Amino acid sequence: MPDVAVPPSADEQRLYDRVAGHVARLIEQGTLRPGDRIPSVRRMRGQMSVSLSTVTHAYRLLESRGLIEARPKSGYFVRDAAIRVPLPPKASRSNIRPLRVNVARLSRRLQDVLASPEVVKLGAAVPDIELFPTQRLNRLFSQMLRRFPDLGHRYDVPLGYPPLRKEIARRMIDAGAEVAPADIVTTSGASEAVYLALHAALQPGDTVAVESPTYFGILDKLETLGLKAIEVASDPQTGVDVDAIERLAEEKRIQAAVIIANFNNPLGCRMPDAAKRRLVEIMSQHQLPLIEDDIFGELHFDSGVRPNALKAFDRDGIVLYCCSFSKTISPGMRVGWCAPGIYLESFLQAKIALNPAVSIAMQSAVAKYLEIGGFDLHLRRLRRTLQDRARQMAYSVHQHFPEETRATAPQGGQVLWLELPRGFDSVQLFEEAAERNISVAPGVLFSPGDRFRNFVRLNCAIQASDRVEQAIIELGRLAKRQLAT
Amino acid sequence: MPDVAVPPSADEQRLYDRVAGHVARLIEQGTLRPGDRIPSVRRMRGQMSVSLSTVTHAYRLLESRGLIEARPKSGYFVRDAAIRVPLPPKASRSNIRPLRVNVARLSRRLQDVLASPEVVKLGAAVPDIELFPTQRLNRLFSQMLRRFPDLGHRYDVPLGYPPLRKEIARRMIDAGAEVAPADIVTTSGASEAVYLALHAALQPGDTVAVESPTYFGILDKLETLGLKAIEVASDPQTGVDVDAIERLAEEKRIQAAVIIANFNNPLGCRMPDAAKRRLVEIMSQHQLPLIEDDIFGELHFDSGVRPNALKAFDRDGIVLYCCSFSKTISPGMRVGWCAPGIYLESFLQAKIALNPAVSIAMQSAVAKYLEIGGFDLHLRRLRRTLQDRARQMAYSVHQHFPEETRATAPQGGQVLWLELPRGFDSVQLFEEAAERNISVAPGVLFSPGDRFRNFVRLNCAIQASDRVEQAIIELGRLAKRQLAT
Known part of the structure; x- marks a missing residue:
């Protein structure tokens, strides 16, 4: 694929995404099978109402990701390897030993x-800035x-800017929480x-049940607050094992749980409603606080409605619901919230002891944005783009990473979770990649017990540009080299 | 004094302040003595280049504060009582017993x-918004x-927005700190x-030396972090007793100290440079961290240069210097910083565990303001205004509070610290005042050991409007009533 001297604009990139995503879906759904000829550039131009060069660029992207191949004089065809989606990682197991957390240094x-401004940000969990409604804000x-x-x-007053709290209360109805x-x-x-x-x-000294794996930003906080963690078995499709939490609660081994029920970071999975309800009931019955991080709750990939929060099932006020607009409206405005129930x-x-006031300027701009509409339309576009990007990155990983690599098929959110063969050291990959201006999040960050050393989390919310594609190729090369030694 | 139907504008109020402050200074310096006739309204108009009505209004303010009196057909005269400035409160004593802090509830x-938007904010430590350069920002x-x-x-990156850190480094040179x-x-x-x-x-569990009294925002933090406090003797003119801290360090009773060397809140005093130097040397010698809160450092009242920070004497990096622009540029923008030395x-x-990013938008606006100048001019005007207001409020307190009331003569900052007779309960005053939409900060908030129950802190950075004057009169009435029962 030739180097493009002038990088494409955000709008152009969106168009490439749309066309490439469309074709990728056709392949995934089986409408196009291995060996099938895909619609000609001209035909696709008409179907998608875009320019010839947009289609050409999108097809080249799909080609470089190994989904399609050009045959001289015949056009583009679906490759044999295209539908071999990576297998999902295996479910984790519980470990009832409370662990001191020690991830702050690596974090x-x-x-x-x-x-570093030059680094390819595959180690973050944040989309390109172009996906946010910055102009409107x-x-x-x-x-x-x-x-x-x-x-x-x-x-500001301690509770926060009143018009924003009103808008947030309104949005939380969509998450089933009144x-x-x-x-x-x-x-x-x-x-x-x-x-x-x-x-x-x-x-301090209390023990908290966490998903295994869970977001290192949560583990960081446990560490800094002197709390211990118990890792609870989690399935890459259905999330945390509620039975395991029930046993821990019954045996009085935990004083709380912190759960990302909607699109666990890094698993990208959603807990079924029945499991959510049961988890809240168990915690409630044992009078234990349940801290919910719902930052990805609005970013579901399937076309349905926004998933319920754990808070939706909270009759007794034991759920401390935490969220923000950093993944949907603007990472930099620093506007989040908590609905802490009886706490x-x-x-x-x-809050008063730590930092009594949040910027009213930021809160008022977000409140106005929520009030005058546009958020839902923006979310619909954002979800579609994120879903396409996640799928494309999975293909790309499948193409360039060691064959045995497993990967999640996230149901929402912004990250992909890769499992490499046992013995693989993702911290080594992290350091080698950093030298090449590529960032990844090594798996050990997601565990208090040094698990997931052979796992890597990738940010799949960034545009699959040539630069990102090159980074994936390089990561694959480094991984293969490490496994070969 | 007649009710004014339309409240004066910020500019008008500033003019009243200027004229009233000028006359108050002449009285305080002894240029005008009790019984002296003060310049006529017409003459003052010429001297100060203001309107007749401005001078009239300013003279009425001075009259209502008991500084001058009108004599029919003769003009205004300095009252006998005018120069009886309240005595300062007595110095506090040390208590080497480490105390668990318990102020969060009252705070x-x-x-x-x-x-409440209706409340007269004598309980805060923040000037009227009109004193900040909001338009320019x-x-x-x-x-x-x-x-x-x-x-x-x-x-944002974890260290913070680079151009702002450059401007801050430049400003810290004025505080003697490189x-x-x-x-x-x-x-x-x-x-x-x-x-x-x-x-x-x-x-958690460590013990920290604090000034007695000290800002409740510091005590709040000790409480929430599970730290204990030892109250160290402090003088309303020269600040904390460095000998006492030396003994505590030698006896290994403390693991750190938190000091507001420039304009202790609530005392308003400044530690002499020699004491600052010795304090840093002592802490350094015992390898103990010294946390400095210098939020009022730029707000010195005397015409000289900005006082040195403790950080100016820090050779070994043991001072964690904390500051912000909330008292000088904008309370709401939420931009502060720390120079944590070896920590x-x-x-x-x-920071990464707690809240990894500060708003870049706010940081960049502040950086630009610092860079393109105007800050020093703004500070000169702000200091003069604050000094005038502090003096006027002291007069007003002297006029309306119980006769035995002592008050600090702050050397900088935004608060006045009042000592009422023993047995007086400022928490009762706080509650009674709150019912009347007046806020004050009760003295017990400034001690981990239930000291200062007969003390009150007043915000002297707000415009001495009729409403504020009425509030002081009401507080004085409530205090007298309580003492009479």
Whole structure:
């Protein structure tokens, strides 16, 4: 594939995505089978109402990912290997030993690598900035500055900016949760929300059940708060093993659980509603706090409705629901929230001690954006794009990584979770890749017990540009080399 | 004094302040003595280049504060009582018993009262919004949105926005501290900076030396982090007793100290340079971290240069210097920082765990404001205004509070600290005042050991409007009534 001197614009990239995604779906659904001729460039131009060069570029992308192949004078054909989707990783097992967490150093090292502007950000979990409604937000922001010039310069009240809390309460209905604005506390991102939730509901030395694997940002917080973790078996399709949590609760081995029920990071799976309901009932019955991180809840791939939150099943107020707009509206605006249920008072006390005020300017711009609409339309486009990108990256991994590599088929969210053969060291891959300006998140980050050393998490929310494709090829090469030695 | 139907504008209020402050200074310096006739309204109009009505209004303010009195047909005269400045409170004593802190509940109650838009905010430590350069900041903000539309929507790097760290490093030279941009970490306000500094340098159960009294925002953090506090004797003129800290360090009773060397909140005093130097040397010698809160450092009242920070004397990197722009540029923008010295690495790890990113939009607007100048001019005006307001509020307290009331003569900052007779209960005053939509900060908030129950902190950075004057009169009445029963 020739180097493109001028990188394509965000709009162009979106068009490539659309065409390539369309063809990939046709192949995945079996409409196009190995050996089938795919529609000609001209025909596809008409079908998709795009330019010839867009189709040509999209087909080249599919070709470089090993999905299709060009045959001289005949056109493009589906490759034999195309439908061999990677197998999913195996389910993990529980380990009832409480563990001290020790991921902060490696987590900091990852942040360091990600801080370089040159690095390919496969180690993050964030889409290209072009996917966010930045122009619209900036317009709303400028309007706010003109109409209420003082507003953004005042100290906020501890609960947070009231109009935003109202909009959040309205959105939470879609997640099945009825929460009043007075039961919502805004925070500086979901990270602060989860930290304060853990702080509000637990004492140092307490033990918390976590999914295995779980997001290292959660483990980081357990470590810094002096909490211990118990890893609970999790399935890449259905999430955490509720029976295992029930046993831990009955045996009084845990004082809380932290769960990403919608699109676990890194597994990308969604817990079924029945499992969600049972989990909440178990925690409720044992009067244990359940901290929910629902940051990817709006980013479901199937065409259906937004999945229920655990909070939807919370009759007794034991769920501390944490979320933010960092994955849907803007990572940089730092607007998150918590609905801490019966822990509201201690949550507020912790917030006042730590950082009593969130920027009103940011909160008011987000509130206005939610209020005047456009969010749902934006979400529909975003979900489709993320789904296409996840699928394309899975293909790309399948093409370039060692043959034995397994990969999740995420049901939502922004990451792909790869399992390499036993003995593979993803920390070594991480360091070798960093030298080549490529970031990945090594698997050990997702476990307090040094599990998942042969796993890697990839950000599949970034545009599959030539640069990203080259990075995947390079990662595959490094992985193969390591396995060969 | 007649009710004014239309409240004066911010510019008008500033003019009243200027004229009233000028006359108050003449009285305080002894240029005008009790019984002296003060310049006529017409003459003052010429001297100050203001309107007749401005002078009239300013003279009425001075009259209502008991500084001057009108004599029919003769003009205004300095009252006999005018120069009886309240005596300062007595110095506190040390208590070497480590105490668990328990102020969060009352601190939350104060935040609750302050959250009401109707309340007179004498319980806060923040000036009227009119004193901040909001228009200029908003212009810079809008420019930034136009020129770099994506910038504010990206995740920040852990250290913080580089151009801002460069500007901060430049400003810290004025505080005598040479710190490289790479040794500065930006935070969401000074509150987060102090929290992370304590977290980075200490373990739960450790004991920290604090000034007696000290800011409840610090005590709140000790409480939430499971740290104990030892109260160290402090003098309302010279600050903390360094000998006492030396003994505590020698006897290994403390693992750190948190000090507000420049304009202790609530005392308003500044530690002499010699004491600052010795304190840093002592802590350094015992290899103990010294957390400095310098949020009021730029707000010195005397005309001289900005006072040195403790950080200026820090040869070994043991000072974790915390500051923000919330008291000088904008409370709502939530931009603070820490220069954590040798604790940089653990500070960063804690920041990444808690809230890895600060809003780049806010940081870039502040950086631009610092870069293109105007900050120093703004600071000169702000200091003068704050000094005038502090003096006026002291007069007002002297006029309306029980005769035995003592008050600090702050050397900088934004608060006044009042001592009422023994047995007086400021928590009762707090609750009675709250019912009347007036907030004050009760003295017990400033001690882990239930000290200062007969003390009250007042925000002296707000405009001495009729409403504020009425609030002081009401507080004085409530205090007298309580003492009479």
